[in-house]
Amino acid sequence: MLSCGTASVGSSASLAPYVTPQGPLSSTPRMKANWERGWILGCLVACLSATTAGCSDGEDGGGAPPPPSDMERGTMAATRQDTCGVAPWMDDGLSVFSSLGVMLSAFPALQKRVVDCNLAAHDCKEVRACEVLRVADYVPYEDLHLPECGSERTDHCEGNVVKYCVADDGDYETYYQASFDCALAGATCVEWQTDSGGPRADCQAPPLHCEGPKTAYCDGTRAVRCEEAGPSILSPWVYDCADAFGSHCIEYTSDVECEGPATGEEDCDDGIDGDGDGKVDCDDDDCHCD
Ligand SMILES: [Ca+2]
Numbered sequence: 001m002l003s004c005g006t007a008s009v010g011s012s013a014s015l016a017p018y019v020t021p022q023g024p025l026s027s028t029p030r031m032k033a034n035w036e037r038g039w040i041l042g043c044l045v046a047c048l049s050a051t052t053a054g055c056s057d058g059e060d061g062g063g064a065p066p067p068p069s070d071m072e073r074g075t076m077a078a079t080r081q082d083t084c085g086v087a088p089w090m091d092d093g094l095s096v097f098s099s100l101g102v103m104l105s106a107f108p109a110l111q112k113r114v115v116d117c118n119l120a121a122h123d124c125k126e127v128r129a130c131e132v133l134r135v136a137d138y139v140p141y142e143d144l145h146l147p148e149c150g151s152e153r154t155d156h157c158e159g160n161v162v163k164y165c166v167a168d169d170g171d172y173e174t175y176y177q178a179s180f181d182c183a184l185a186g187a188t189c190v191e192w193q194t195d196s197g198g199p200r201a202d203c204q205a206p207p208l209h210c211e212g213p214k215t216a217y218c219d220g221t222r223a224v225r226c227e228e229a230g231p232s233i234l235s236p237w238v239y240d241c242a243d244a245f246g247s248h249c250i251e252y253t254s255d256v257e258c259e260g261p262a263t264g265e266e267d268c269d270d271g272i273d274g275d276g277d278g279k280v281d282c283d284d285d286d287c288h289c290d
Pocket residue numbers: 265266267268269270271272273274280281
């Protein structure tokens with residue numbers, strides 16, 4: 001019995017498609033696509049790789065950490081996708097509508113292969129190549145077996161489980177019901193009404209050190225994004241840049257990003273060689289300072 005095998009699926013798994021609200025981003029000019037530096041995979045990540053076998057079962061006496069949860073795996077994958085310019089997950093806090101960790105739990109058929117691929121990747125080039133799996137695994141809601149929300153959205157909380165309504169691209173007349181246990185994200189299910197009285201619900205994460213929405217800060221290598229899941233419902237989320245091939249967190253213009261060898265020089269005004277290539281700020285061609 002492997003002690004660090006693949007993570008179990010969350011308790012509220014329902015099969016349904018989801019199209020990310022963010023379209024794929026083209027890689028930015030400052031991105032260096034051919035980075036080939038080696039990446040030392042820890043046991044935790046290595047065991048998620050389809051090409052890696054053989055984790056100890058604890059016989060070495062050290063004991064292995066528990067397998068990462070869907071939220072942890074999805075967040076790691078989101079951090080890699082964002083840092084590699086695939087999709088801007090780190091623009092959002094915790095919301096069932098914009099969290100890859102939630103989607104991995106709620107819609108594993110759609111996200112499992114691409115997330116596994118992201119976590120097994122050795123660099124941004126491989127992360128970008130994983131997108132073919134996301135496209136291949138897309139299935140419209142109507143082809144799966146989700147309950148319908150009805151003619152009106154019926155988003156609500158059942159205990160700490162959020163029952164939320166999702167729709168396919170191009171068809172916002174038929175909503176299907178997905179569910180997620182907010183406790184899996186250390187969060188609380190909250191309900192509110194739209195201005196027209198429509199019911200809404202989402203998960204709300206603890207406020208951490210957020211001073212309000214549309215703010216962000218670094219906490220070591222971690223990027224903390226402070227955003228709202230609904231009106232006045234602050235719900236931050238944390239992305240560890242270290243998960244993105246050894247990147248670190250940088251703050252500028254009230255934003256946070258990951259910077260490191262995988263991204264090239266991002267902050268061109270801090271006097272620091274952010275990507276470790278020996279060239280600082282404008283001396284680094286990544287900065288395009290002219
Ligand atoms: Ca710099």
